[in-house]
Amino acid sequence: MRERPKIKDIAERAGVSVATVSRALSDSALVTAETRQRILDLARELNYRPNVSARSLRTRRSMSVLLVVRDVGNPFYLDILKGVEATAREAGYSVLMGNTESDPARETEYFNMLRDGHADGMILMTGKLPPAGGWSHLPVVVALEMIEGAGLPHVQVDNIGAAREAVEHLISIGHRRIAHISGPLPELMSLHRREGYREAMRNAGLDVPESYEVRGNYLLESGQECCRKLFTLPEPPTALFVANDEMAYGAAYELRRMGHDVPGDVSVVGFDDLYLSKAFYPPLTTVSQPRAEIGHVAMELLLKILSGAEIDCDEPIILPTVLHIRGSTAPPRQ
Incomplete structure (x- = not known):
């Protein structure tokens, strides 16, 4: 049986030291991008696989990271997980997904896992930190859901600009009661x-009007409930801008249940561009976020932190969005 390739085999082929190969495989900032890429290419060519147990004992690392989300059942997170996992796997890390269901106790449990060494880092997507504090020294990257004053690196989109563009689309086709x-x-x-x-x-x-702003919770049922409130008003809107696709599905369903045509009577715009939004009837006009890229960039940032690199926490990394105009929006009836 062919002997399993080792780091020293890569080092000999690359003409560098074993320490340099080790640093490159752990994405250390001490290795140039050119050398790192050459070593990664050789590792793939030789089918090198790190001995995770040995490395964990040597480095006192678990070689795993946490991706912590509000609701693991939400399909929005799947593409982000794919981006995180692909980048983590190249660096020899596995990804554990944590589901908080917006429960503060469960949120604290995942931070305790990180503190206790059951994971080496965390990508946090809940928009919340444990109330007890003591997290500022931990390797955490905040993705999408921002936490003001956290002093942590962020990967996000321009939510203000994306929402403004979505509403400007409704205005451009003639809507005034939005x-x-x-x-x-x-x-x-x-x-x-x-x-x-x-x-x-x-x-x-x-x-x-104050009555034109109603608060949901990102779940489908709250989209239905908020829609019912809006359409009991003396002068109901002709268009809805909804903060995520799942609530937009609920709002569109409730509109049809009440006898309103979408988009003939009421236009609906969502935010997220879930894969179901194209198949929804009518196909949902919505803001698309680069979910896989968000996962990739967040994991790259976490790997830099784990390698000891200095990270600027003052300026978030902003990724672009795209407004996809589909069948759920049309000019208002005259």
Whole structure:
């Protein structure tokens, strides 16, 4: 049986030291990008696989990272997981997915796992930190859901700009009575998407009645409930900007249940571009986020932290969004 390739085999082929190969495989900033790529290519060619047990004993690392989300059942997170896992696997790490269901006790449990060494780092997507504190020294990257004043690196999208563009689309096709179903407030991502809605309305010289802003919780049922509230108003909206696709599905379902046509009577815009949004009837106009790229960039950032590199926590990494215009929006009836 052919002997399993070792780090020294890669070092001999690359003409570098064993220490250099080890640093390159752990994504250390001490190795140049050119040398790292040459070593990674050789490792793939030789079918090198790290001995995780031996390395864990030597480095006192678990060689695993946590991806912590609100609701593991939400398909939104799947592409992010793919991006995280592909990047982690290349560096020899496995990915554990944590499901908090917005429970503070469960959120604290995952941070305790990190403190106790059951994972080496965390990508946090809940928008929350444990209330007890003591997390500032831990290797954590915040993805998508922002945490103001956390002093942690962030990977996110421009929620204000993306929301503004979505509402500007509704205004451009003639809508003036546009309501907003927000995410949970006062969480920062929900606030930013609401601010983008308000900016677009303000820039167009349109008033926003207080009753046109209703608060949801990102779940389908809250989209239904918020929609019912809006359509008991004396002057209901002709269009809805909804803070995520799942609530947008609920709102569109409730509109049809109440006898309203989408988009004939009411246009609906979502945010996330879940894979079901193309298959939904009518196909949902929505803001697309680069989910796999978010996972890839967040994991790359976490690997840099784990290698000891200095990270700028003051400036978040902002990734682009795209507004996909589909069948759920149309000009209002005259």
